[in-house]
Amino acid sequence: MPHTIYDWLKTSPNSAEQLTAVDFSFYYRIIIIGGDGTIRDIANFLLKNQIDLPIAIIPAGSANILACNLGIPTNLTRAIKIACLGKEKIIDVALLNNQLYYLVSLSLGHGSKIIKETKRGLKVRFGFLSYLWMFLKQSKKYKTVFKFTIDNKKYKISGNTMIIANALSFFRIKPLTPINFADGLLEVLIFKNATKTGLLITILSLLLGKKRYPFLFKVKGKKIIVEDNNRKREHAQIDGEPIKIDRAEVEIIPHKLRIIVP
Numbered sequence: 001m002p003h004t005i006y007d008w009l010k011t012s013p014n015s016a017e018q019l020t021a022v023d024f025s026f027y028y029r030i031i032i033i034g035g036d037g038t039i040r041d042i043a044n045f046l047l048k049n050q051i052d053l054p055i056a057i058i059p060a061g062s063a064n065i066l067a068c069n070l071g072i073p074t075n076l077t078r079a080i081k082i083a084c085l086g087k088e089k090i091i092d093v094a095l096l097n098n099q100l101y102y103l104v105s106l107s108l109g110h111g112s113k114i115i116k117e118t119k120r121g122l123k124v125r126f127g128f129l130s131y132l133w134m135f136l137k138q139s140k141k142y143k144t145v146f147k148f149t150i151d152n153k154k155y156k157i158s159g160n161t162m163i164i165a166n167a168l169s170f171f172r173i174k175p176l177t178p179i180n181f182a183d184g185l186l187e188v189l190i191f192k193n194a195t196k197t198g199l200l201i202t203i204l205s206l207l208l209g210k211k212r213y214p215f216l217f218k219v220k221g222k223k224i225i226v227e228d229n230n231r232k233r234e235h236a237q238i239d240g241e242p243i244k245i246d247r248a249e250v251e252i253i254p255h256k257l258r259i260i261v262p
Contacts, residue, residue: 011038019045029054029260031083035061036104040239043257044101047093054258056083063240065104069167069181070261086260091181093256094166096238097249103257104239105165106250108226109144146190150221157217159190164224164250184254188224190217224250 005026011018011034019042024030030046030053032039039057046053058079059067070089073079093101146162148155165187168179179187193201193215205213226248236243 011041015041016045024051024053027053029056031056031058033058033060035059035064036066036239037061037241039066040102040104040241043093043103047101047256052258054088054260056086056260058083061240065167065240069179070259072262082262083260086262088258089181089261090255091257091259092166092184092252092254094164094186095251095253097245097247098251100238101253101256102166102238104167105163106248107161107163107237108146108248109159109161109235147227148188149225150188150219151223155217155219157190157192159192159217161191162226163187163189163191164248165189166252182255184252185220185222186224186250186252188217188219188221191215192217222252224248226250 007022007027009018009022015038030042032042032055038061039055043055045051046055057067057070057072058076059072059074064074067074067079072082091103093103094106095101096106143158143160145156145158148157148162165179167181168187168189201214205216236245236248
């Protein structure tokens with residue numbers, strides 16, 4: 001019986017530099033143990049360097065939105081089995097400002113502020129519940145007017161959080177009408193709620209697959225350009241990690257990444 005050869009790499013914040021030193025021609029699959037941010041970093045490197053290898057996921061983050069949407073469990077034994085024996089699926093990816101690929105979502109506004117202010121210790125200990133705790137502690141909501149263009153159609157919507165999503169879940173539960181990874185479209189959502197109750201009602205409506213969503217603007221498109229209001233956005237995140245950007249131009253790249261699923 002042939003032996004399986006593998007190498008182990010513990011990534012650092014400069015993972016691109018580490019990955020540059022790897023000869024990927026020796027491998028047929030990459031297994032990533034980490035959260036959405038770690039998966040995004042490695043996928044971004046592979047895509048930018050045109051390395052066509054499938055990735056498998058063993059979820060180890062605070063939210064694990066990508067794994068949730070792909071049906072990959074957080075149970076370690078089951079996730080390892082899928083990573084080794086699962087089937088390939090080709091998914092869409094999003095490209096930010098023509099230079100950074102992401103798999104889950106770009107978020108602007110109040111929701112990103114919560115993610116940024118949640119301490120790493122809380123994330124490690126309580127996972128997604130740490131974000132919920134920070135949200136409940138917030139006494140004041142960040143509000144703005146989002147000016148943007150979707151496939152050459154202009155919009156001007158007031159709200160607290162804007163999400164440009166390729167995948168979405170709440171409390172590790174994906175909506176009954178999930179965002180399709182392979183439809184060649186991004187989902188744009190703007191949360192307009194003024195209260196915590198309003199947000200919970202909106203999330204519940206999304207999870208239940210309702211056709212009408214209170215306090216929510218929702219539309220699909222291939223290319224989204226968000227105006228920068230002449231200043232850097234203070235609160236932005238990409239796949240769960242804070243990011244500073246002075247503009248946001250997002251385009252869907254269809255059928256771009258091979259990934260292992262159940």
